[in-house]
Amino acid sequence: MLVKLLPRSAVVSAAKRDVHSGLVAANSKENSVLKLSTVEFVSKLLDRRWALRIPDAQIHQVMVCGSGRFKQQGSEVLEFRNNSGPSLGDSMAARNLGQPVFYVVRDDLLHPLVNGNKARKLDALLPLLEDNSVTDVVTCGGCQSAHAAAVAVSCAERGLKTHLLLRGEQPEILTGYTLISTLYGNINYVARSLYARRDEILSRHANMIAGSHGSVQWLSDLLEPAAFVYHVPPKQIVSQLDDSSNTMNKKVMIINEGAGDAAALLGVIRLVQYLSQDHLFGKVQGVKMIVDAGTGTTAVGLGLGALCLGLPWEVHAVMLADSVEGYRKKEQSLIxxxxxxxxxxxxxxxxNGAKYEVVHWVERNRPRKFGNVLKGEVEECQRIAQQTGILVDPIYTxxxxxxxxxxxxxxxxSAGVVALLHTGGTLGIFGLAQRYKPHFQNLKAH
Structure with missing residues (x-):
């Protein structure tokens, strides 16, 4: 039998290839185990009581019509068509070949008065309040705060009293979120100079409500690991609520502006788990998830959900209220x-592998601040509503x-799917119309 001897260099190369192949296989196996264990942990994390009975959301498909493009004031304007019953699943990207489309997750339809992203943030938070026999909730926000209105409505539905500190002066006519907050909660307007020290005024107001026999807690103090990961058994919850009804002492909970706490991330992660089902966006195809960013909490929740579930998704958040550095700092803090x-x-x-960065923070194409709502942007919202039946607001969505x-x-x-998380915000249009009358007075049909 003839034996062919290989040069030493070839033997070494072959050995290196074998070692490399072994390492790749080992790393692949380790990554698979890691992915499985992380998914299992997330499933355990999400096994709890929720404010929303089901995490479902309607998904629409919006077609960007190239033939309908035209020039207006030097910028390109697109026409849109809405399909409210699209075919979804793992092959949806391939079916869209040649047709620019994006998908809209209609969280704006979750509740008639509560913004979609606010409902998601409160999804895990509200049961925590009930589990801990909270009687009163104190929070803060701007005069037209969607967060304040969401807390007021959601707590009133559960028999909890809310006390809302709103920045600025009371409007001459109550409308939009200010009207809803006033109807459902107890309002105090705070001078802008004092609002800069919001933690101090929140604490002082909460202690005044609690009185000498009550207690005050910040939501962040409540979030011990055991309470965060494990849900409270329903029988224990009922017992706690019964005990609280037999005492006159108040238990006051302070929630940060915008519900920017770790508990708020859980409801958003729950949404990601729902959307990643095989008959919806699936777990295989790439998804670019777009969201508008106020505090940035929703965007971070989306990014964490995709990372923990091992999804090939990218989260792109359009910034409103801060710089990239500010949003990145908030992202690091939440994570x-x-x-x-x-x-x-x-x-x-x-x-650690993601280096604590789970969101692509995106600058706005054109500045859009509360003091600079342009008439053209209001008209664009009108045009989108008339073409698709979907209402977006000129500030955020x-x-x-x-x-x-x-x-x-x-x-x-081949690049995957583009999806917009419609967070709501449409009640804010009423407040904008009151404040910026000239931009709304002469709207014409398109």
Whole structure:
């Protein structure tokens, strides 16, 4: 038998290849185990009582019609068509070949008065309040705060009293979120100079409500790892509520502006888990998820959900209220709090691999601030509503809509799916119409 001897260099190369192949296989196996264990932990994390009975959301498909493009005031304007019953699933990207489309997750339809992203943030938070026999809730926000209105409505539905500190002066005519907050909660207007020290005024107001026999807690103090990860058995919850009804002492909970706490991330992660089902967006195809960013909490929740569930998703958040550095700092803070509450080695490893960055923060195409609502932007919201039946507002969701339309044109079907999370905000239009009358007085049909 003839034996062919290989040069030493070839033997060494072959050995290196074998070692490399073994390492790749080992790493692949380790990653698979890591992914499985992380998904299992997330499932345990989400096994709790929720404010929303089911996490479902309607999904619409918006077609960007190239033939309907025209020029207006030097910028390109697109026409849109809405399909409210699209075919979804893992092959949806391939079916869209040649047609720019994006999908709209209609969280604006979750509740008639509560913004979609606010409902998601409160999804895990509200049961925590009930579990801990809270009687009163104190929070703060701007004069037209969607967060304050959401807390007032949601707490009133559960028999809890809310005390809302709103920045600025009381409007001459109550409308939009201010009207809803006033109808459902107890309002105090705070001078802008004092509102800068919001933690101090929240604490002082909460202690006044609690009185000498009551107690005050911040929501962040409540979030011990055991309470964060494990749900309270229903029988224990009923017992706690019965006990609280037999005492006159108040238990007051302070919630940060915008519900920017780790507990608010859980409801958003629950939404990601729902959307990643095989008959919806699935777990295989790439998804670019677009969202408008106020505090940035919703965007971070989306990014964490995708990371922990091992999804090939990218979260793009259009910034409104801060710089990239400010939003990145908020992202790091929320992730650190989430990591501390979870105490999960698997999630720690994933977050370290992502370098604590789970969101692509995006500058707005054009400045859009509360003091500079342009008439053209209001008209664009009107045009989208008339073409699709979907109402976006000129402050938040219009910017996210524009980015979704842009990305749907730039990428082919092979690049995956573009999806917009419609967070709501439409009640804010009433407040804008009151404050910026000239931009709303002469709207004409398109």
């Amino acid at each position: 650190s709090e989430f990591r501390k509450m979870c105490e999960s080695p698997e999630i720690d490893l994933r977050l 219009l910017a996210a809509w524009e980015l979704a339309a842009q990305l749907s044109q730039e990428q082919g079907a």
